[in-house]
Amino acid sequence: MRVASFVLLGALGALGGVEAQSTFEPTDFNITEALVDLGVNITALPQLEGLVERSSSGACSIACSSLKLLYGASKVLSQSTTAYDAFTSSYWSIQQASVDPYCVFQPSSSSEVSIIVLISRLTQCPFALKSGGHGAFAGASSIQGGITVSFKNMKDISLSADKKIASIEPGNTWFDVYTTLQPNNLAVVGGRVSEIGVGGLTLGGGISYFSNLYGWACDNVASYEVVTASGIPITASPTSFSDLYWALRGGGNNFGIVTKFNLYTIPVTKMWGGGRVHLETEFPALMQAWYNLGVNAAQDPNAAQILAFARNSGMNLGIADLQYAKPVDRAPIFNEFFAIPNNLTDNLRIATLPELTQELQDQNPNGLRESYWTATYKLDLNFATYVKDVFFEEVTSIQTVPGLVAANAFQIVSIPILQKMALRGGNPLGLSTASGPLLLVNPSAMWTNAADDTKVLQAYARFTARTTAEAKKRGLNVSYLYMNYASQFQAVVPSYGSANLAKLRTVAQKYDPSEVFQELQPGYFKLSGAPSPSGP
Ligand SMILES: Cc1cc2nc3c(=O)[nH]c(=O)nc-3n(C[C@H](O)[C@H](O)[C@H](O)COP(=O)(O)OP(=O)(O)OC[C@H]3O[C@@H](n4cnc5c(N)ncnc54)[C@H](O)[C@@H]3O)c2cc1C
Ligand SMILES: *[C@@H]1O[C@H](CO)[C@@H](O)[C@H](O)[C@H]1NC(C)=O
Ligand SMILES: *[C@@H]1O[C@H](CO)[C@@H](O)[C@H](O)[C@H]1NC(C)=O
Ligand SMILES: *[C@@H]1O[C@H](CO)[C@@H](O)[C@H](O)[C@H]1NC(C)=O
Ligand SMILES: *[C@@H]1O[C@H](CO)[C@@H](O)[C@H](O)[C@H]1NC(C)=O
Numbered sequence: 001m002r003v004a005s006f007v008l009l010g011a012l013g014a015l016g017g018v019e020a021q022s023t024f025e026p027t028d029f030n031i032t033e034a035l036v037d038l039g040v041n042i043t044a045l046p047q048l049e050g051l052v053e054r055s056s057s058g059a060c061s062i063a064c065s066s067l068k069l070l071y072g073a074s075k076v077l078s079q080s081t082t083a084y085d086a087f088t089s090s091y092w093s094i095q096q097a098s099v100d101p102y103c104v105f106q107p108s109s110s111s112e113v114s115i116i117v118l119i120s121r122l123t124q125c126p127f128a129l130k131s132g133g134h135g136a137f138a139g140a141s142s143i144q145g146g147i148t149v150s151f152k153n154m155k156d157i158s159l160s161a162d163k164k165i166a167s168i169e170p171g172n173t174w175f176d177v178y179t180t181l182q183p184n185n186l187a188v189v190g191g192r193v194s195e196i197g198v199g200g201l202t203l204g205g206g207i208s209y210f211s212n213l214y215g216w217a218c219d220n221v222a223s224y225e226v227v228t229a230s231g232i233p234i235t236a237s238p239t240s241f242s243d244l245y246w247a248l249r250g251g252g253n254n255f256g257i258v259t260k261f262n263l264y265t266i267p268v269t270k271m272w273g274g275g276r277v278h279l280e281t282e283f284p285a286l287m288q289a290w291y292n293l294g295v296n297a298a299q300d301p302n303a304a305q306i307l308a309f310a311r312n313s314g315m316n317l318g319i320a321d322l323q324y325a326k327p328v329d330r331a332p333i334f335n336e337f338f339a340i341p342n343n344l345t346d347n348l349r350i351a352t353l354p355e356l357t358q359e360l361q362d363q364n365p366n367g368l369r370e371s372y373w374t375a376t377y378k379l380d381l382n383f384a385t386y387v388k389d390v391f392f393e394e395v396t397s398i399q400t401v402p403g404l405v406a407a408n409a410f411q412i413v414s415i416p417i418l419q420k421m422a423l424r425g426g427n428p429l430g431l432s433t434a435s436g437p438l439l440l441v442n443p444s445a446m447w448t449n450a451a452d453d454t455k456v457l458q459a460y461a462r463f464t465a466r467t468t469a470e471a472k473k474r475g476l477n478v479s480y481l482y483m484n485y486a487s488q489f490q491a492v493v494p495s496y497g498s499a500n501l502a503k504l505r506t507v508a509q510k511y512d513p514s515e516v517f518q519e520l521q522p523g524y525f526k527l528s529g530a531p532s533p534s535g536p
Pocket of ligand 4: 339
């Protein structure tokens with residue numbers, strides 16, 4: 001059978017690593033025949049039958065009507081239906097919710113995922129994939145006039161017999177995952193906010209409460225089950241298709257569709273955590289405590305933190321989000337924070353992991369205009385203070401924008417995290433302990449009116465340009481941009497460094513020689529650079 005022989009060829013290629021250029025997809029690959037092999041009765045789909053791998057003006061009309069004939073209205077949502085409207089309004093940001101696909105396809109198996117890829121190729125109707133829908137900008141996981149694939153029917157979560165691996169389908173949120181694993185006193189290294197999707201967070205990196213202990217989410221994947229551009233399902237692990245496994249550890253949606261994430265489990269009973277809010281007078285002490293915790297992470301890697309600065313109703317606030325991976329009240333590693341006086345609120349307490357993720361969800365509701373940005377620098381306390389000050393300066397220039405909530409989250413990519421990134425063959429992010437620890441900056445904005453988009457986005461572009469220029473002056477610049485926080489104006493994959501970019505291109509060329517995931521799935525961070533390179 002054709003499909004089986006491709007897999008064999010691919011496996012042979014994988015033995016030699018990236019260097020071995022296998023014909024994973026033969027040059028005479030016949031999409032129609034591949035669909036027939038998957039059990040699709042082409043003759044029953046009159047319009048598809050007539051198509052011979054060519055673009056058609058009615059591409060998406062043909063693709064969507066074929067899907068509907070195959071799967072019915074319950075799996076293929078059309079415009080102007082209640083189900084379609086409910087789907088588009090389920091995105092986090094209003095920018096993504098405003099995108100109107102020609103139809104929404106909701107596959108329930110890996111082979112249905114293969115079929116959508118092949119139908120897209122045959123008709124040349126483009127597609128996008130939505131997991132948790134928290135990518136902020138339009139087109140991240142939505143596509144105007146194309147097929148948006150929703151994973152809502154792919155929500156299996158299962159534990160291996162020895163409970164060491166949790167197999168998770170991409171329709172799950174982290175809340176689903178954590179609540180399912182909790183009765184076993186287990187968790188995985190995943191997101192910190194309940195409604196974030198497993199798909200996007202894990203493919204872009206994935207900062208967790210447990211990262212000082214185990215690294216990022218992408219560094220705790222045992223294997224990925226992937227549908228490739230030819231519709232062939234394969235398992236990428238350190239020992240099988242290891243080049244693809246490496247690429248998926250932070251390379252995003254550029255290589256295939258992940259239908260199952262097999263994640264290593266970790267022991268978690270209860271946690272401790274919450275937030276403390278302070279006024280500007282305590283900022284120096286907050287920054288010092290945050291810095292010391294970051295450089296001392298190895299002393300007690302159960303600790304996690306985010307230090308966020310926000311302008312709220314004209315007032316500057318500093319918010320320390322602190323967590324501990326065990327049910328220990330006020331672990332000594334946080335003592336410097338506890339010594340800071342005048343907290344406005346403090347809800348630090350023993351809590352479950354799902355409870356902590358729900359608390360952060362409440363601060364990040366759906367339905368607003370949103371933008372996320374990112375920058376990475378060498379960790380330096382004076383420079384971090386400069387970055388905080390420049391942020392407030394730029395926010396002042398837009399503070400009359402209705403509904404504006406401006407925040408800037410400071411995190412530290414600690415030495416323990418960087419060490420874990422090197423495990424199991426490493427990842428493509430281009431980070432190493434040599435340049436660490438790192439300051440990871442995540443400025444974000446929520447606002448009300450589309451009329452203010454340019455003004456808000458330009459302020460954030462100025463902020464990142466100014467701080468990056470200053471970092472270069474001080475010798476603190478690092479090229480890496482974190483995919484999960486980047487704006488549509490930032491060139492994420494090239495920021496991993498030229499050697500990693502070249503290697504990623506080789507992997508893409510091997511598994512996707514006709515560039516399906518670059519051309520037919522155009523949204524989000526492609527190998528070539530920023531989604532909107534000309535800036536806001
Ligand atoms: C409120 C909030 C909290 C956050 N907290 C964290 C955090 O704690 N840690 C952190 O690291 N990041 C965090 N992020 C950033 C988050 O990781 C990114 O927004 C991420 O893209 C969200 O994933 P998603 O599945 O919800 O998004 P989606 O928009 O559904 O997907 C993002 C991208 O991934 C692709 N994709 C999704 N699933 C698959 C798949 N199965 N196969 C191939 N491609 C796929 C999509 O096509 C899309 O291009 C947060 C973001 C927000 C808005
Ligand atoms: C693919 O196979 C079908 C059925 O065997 C055939 O009709 C078609 O011409 C082939 N397409 C190409 C591009 O070779
Ligand atoms: C395929 O569809 C055609 C047209 O509807 C039908 O005549 C034929 O029996 C179908 N073949 C199979 C194998 O179901
Ligand atoms: C925060 O301040 C309150 C008093 O306002 C105090 O009772 C509480 O202990 C403080 N929290 C911490 C963690 O120090
Ligand atoms: C920092 O910036 C300088 C000047 O642009 C550049 O030459 C250097 O390669 C950069 N360093 C890193 C680590 O990106």
